[in-house]
Each structure stands twice: as C-alpha cells, then as structure tokens.
Amino acid sequence: MTVTVADQYVYGIVRAGTPAPTLPGVDGEAVGLLTSGEVAVLVTPVAVPGELATPENLLAHSRILDQVAAEHAVLPMAFGTVVPDPDAILNDVLPRMHDEYLAGLQRIEGAAQFTVSARYVEDAVLAEVIDEDPDIARLREATKGRSEDEAHYELIELGRLVSDALARKAAVDARAIAERLTPVTRESLVRDSSRSEDVVEFVALVDREAQPGFERAVESLAAESAGRILFRLLGPQAPYDFVGEV
Numbered sequence: 001m002t003v004t005v006a007d008q009y010v011y012g013i014v015r016a017g018t019p020a021p022t023l024p025g026v027d028g029e030a031v032g033l034l035t036s037g038e039v040a041v042l043v044t045p046v047a048v049p050g051e052l053a054t055p056e057n058l059l060a061h062s063r064i065l066d067q068v069a070a071e072h073a074v075l076p077m078a079f080g081t082v083v084p085d086p087d088a089i090l091n092d093v094l095p096r097m098h099d100e101y102l103a104g105l106q107r108i109e110g111a112a113q114f115t116v117s118a119r120y121v122e123d124a125v126l127a128e129v130i131d132e133d134p135d136i137a138r139l140r141e142a143t144k145g146r147s148e149d150e151a152h153y154e155l156i157e158l159g160r161l162v163s164d165a166l167a168r169k170a171a172v173d174a175r176a177i178a179e180r181l182t183p184v185t186r187e188s189l190v191r192d193s194s195r196s197e198d199v200v201e202f203v204a205l206v207d208r209e210a211q212p213g214f215e216r217a218v219e220s221l222a223a224e225s226a227g228r229i230l231f232r233l234l235g236p237q238a239p240y241d242f243v244g245e246v
Contacts, residue, residue, distance in 0.1 A: 007045065007046045007047075007082055007083070007084050008034070008041075008043040008044070008045060008046070008082065008083045008084075008086050008089070009025065009026050009029075009043060009044040009045075009046045009052065009081070009082050010041055010042070010043055010077045010081040010082065010083055010089075011025070011031065011041075011042040011043070011044070011061060011064050011065055011068075011076070011077055012041070012042050012065055012068070012074045012075050012076040012077050012238065013039055013040070013041055013042075013074065013075040013077075013101045013104070013105065014033075014039070014040050014041075014042060014068060014072055014073065014074050014075075014105070015038060015039060015040065015072065015073060015102075015105055016033075016035045016036075016037065016038050016039060016040045017040075018033070018040060018068065018072045018074075019072075020032055020033055020042070021042070021064050021067045021068050022067070023060070023063050023064055023067055024060065025044035025060050025061075025064050026044055026046065026052055026057040026060050026061060027044070027046060027047070027052070027057065028060075029044045029045055029046070030044070031043070031044050031064055032044070034086055034089050034090055034094070036089075036090050036094035036095055036098065037094065037095070037098050038098070038102055039094060039098055039101045039102055039105070040094075041089055041094065042064065042068065042074075043083075043086070046082060052080055052082070053080060057079075058079055061079045062079075062238075065237075065238035066236065066237050066238055068238070069112045069113070069236050069237060069238040069239065070112060070236045071208075073105040073106075073108050073109045073110075073111075074105075074238055074239075075101060075104050075105060075108075075243050076238040076239070076240055076243070104243050107242075107243070108205065108239050108242060108243060110207055110208055110209075111186050111205045111206055111207050111208065111239070112205075112206060112208065112211070112235060112236030112237060112238075112239065113203065113204070113205055113206075113235060113236065113237040113238065113239040113240065113241060113242065114203075114204045114206050114211075114214060114233065114234065114235030114236065114237065115201065115202070115203050115204075115233070115234040115235060115237065116177070116181065116200075116201070116202040116203075116204070116218055116231060116232070116233055116234075117198075117200075117201050117231070117232040117233075117234075118173070118174070118177055118198075118199035118200050118201075118202070118221075118225075118229050118230070118231050118232075119195075119197050119198055119199060119229065119230050119232075120166070120170075120197045120198075120199055120228070120229055120230075121227060121228055121229065121230060122197055124227055124228045125166065125169065125197070125228065126162070128169070129162060129165040129166065129169065132165070133161065133165055135161055136158065136161050136162060136165065139154055139157060139158040139161065140158060142154055143155055143158060162196075163196055166196050166197075167196075170193075170198065170199045170200070173199050173200070173229065174190065174199055174200035174202075177199070177200055177202060177221060178190065178200070178202060180217055180220075180221055181202060181204060181214065181217055181218070181221075184206065184210050184213045184214045184217055185204040185205060185206050185210075185214065186204075186205045186206060186207055186210075187204070187205040187242055188202060188203065188204045188205070189203050189241060189242075190202055190203070191203060191241075199229055203241045205239055205241075205242045206235075206236075211235075211236070215233065218231060218233050
C-alpha cells in the first residue's frame with residue numbers, strides 16, 4: 001500500500017518490502033509504506049494531527065511497532081510524529097538518511113527487544129532483612145505500639161536501615177538474574193529503578209532463534225524465586241532501548 005495523502009503519522013523505519021502490519025493504527029486507520037531505495041517508513045494518514053495524543057493512539061502506536069518487531073527489524077519513531085509532506089520523506093529524508101537507517105536496521109536484524117521486570121514480594125523480603133539484620137529487628141520491636149511522633153527518630157533510622165538492606169539485597173539478586181539471562185541475549189542493559197521493591201529491570205536484545213530459550217530462562221528464574229520475587233516478561237518489542245527513537 002502506498003500512501004499519498006498530505007499528513008502522515010510516522011511509526012518507524014523498516015526495510016523496503018517489509019509487509020505492512022495488519023493491526024489498525026492511530027485513529028483506527030490502516031498502516032502503509034513510503035519506500036525509497038532499501039528503506040521504508042511505516043505511516044498512517046491522519047486528518048487532525050493535533051488530536052492524536054490519546055491513550056488509545058499511544059497503545060496503537062506501540063502495538064504496530066511490536067507486531068512488526070516480532071518478525072522484522074524496525075527503528076521506532078517517537079509517539080506523535082507527524083509529517084505534513086510525504087514528498088519530503090521520499091525525496092529528502094529517506095535519500096539523505098538512507099545509509100544511516102540501513103546501518104541501524106542491519107544492527108538489529110534478526111532480533112527483538114524483551115524486558116524482564118523483577119520485583120520483591122514485600123512481606124517476604126522484609127522478613128528476610130529483619131531476620132538478617134539485628135539492628136532492624138531491634139528497631140522494629142522498639143517502635144511497635146508507639147505513635148509516629150513518639151518514635152519519630154527511630155522510625156527514620158529504621159526506614160534508612162531497611163532501604164539500605166533492600167538495596168544491597170537487590171544488587172546481589174539483580175546480578176544473579178543478569179548472569180542467568182545474558183548468555184541468551186545479543187545485547188543487554190539495566191534500567192534505573194526508583195522503587196525500593198524493584199530488583200531489576202533487565203532489557204535484552206534477543207535473537208529470534210534464541211527467544212524460546214530466553215523465555216524458558218525467565219520462567220525458570222520465576223519458578224525458583226516463587227513467593228520471593230515476581231517476574232514480568234514483555235516482548236517481543238520494538239528495540240527502543242538499543243536504537244533509540246529516530
């Protein structure tokens with residue numbers, strides 16, 4: 001399908017000849033291709049570009065890219081990218097960026113992104129730190145039955161000790177998770193976490209033929225950590241973390 005209308009919503013860059021995704025795109029519109037040389041842009045015609053920023057369209061954007069990434073290389077665009085002149089894509093952007101886009105596609109060829117989120121079961125891990133640290137156990141007992149005003153300083157110290165203990169524990173568990181998963185990935189990275197119950201968010205670029213083994217490794221980790229760590233696996237996804245947004 002070749003799109004010729006004026007305003008185009010842009011999802012990402014693919015190789016020429018990549019099949020258009022079958023899912024509906026933003027505003028429920030079909031997705032087509034604008035092709036130049038060996039690369040193409042996934043696009044959807046849009047009537048009112050200023051009204052695209054809805055949760056439904058954000059979900060459609062992600063679904064389109066993830067469907068393509070499951071079988072083909074794709075360089076994702078940021079959500080909300082609209083180009084008013086498709087001729088500029090065909091006659092300027094794609095020819096000018098052709099080799100750079102092609103190199104990016106070659107780098108991720110045959111792989112997709114997976115994200116593994118691991119989070120502590122709060123009661124289980126708190127029981128561990130209380131059992132392992134006498135100071136935490138002592139302060140916990142000392143603050144029982146007292147108001148926040150009465151135990152203000154003890155509660156602050158207790159919170160600090162628990163936070164530090166969780167951070168140390170998470171560092172050990174995160175390293176163990178990465179050691180198990182890294183051998184079945186092409187590339188990997190760890191995202192920063194902000195919640196005390198987070199163990200790790202491990203992001204992997206996984207070769208398609210290795211994906212069953214990667215999924216089994218995550219399932220094995222989840223089974224071994226049942227009742228202590230909860231795992232969530234997302235993928236295959238577009239490789240945002242490995243190519244950024246073009």
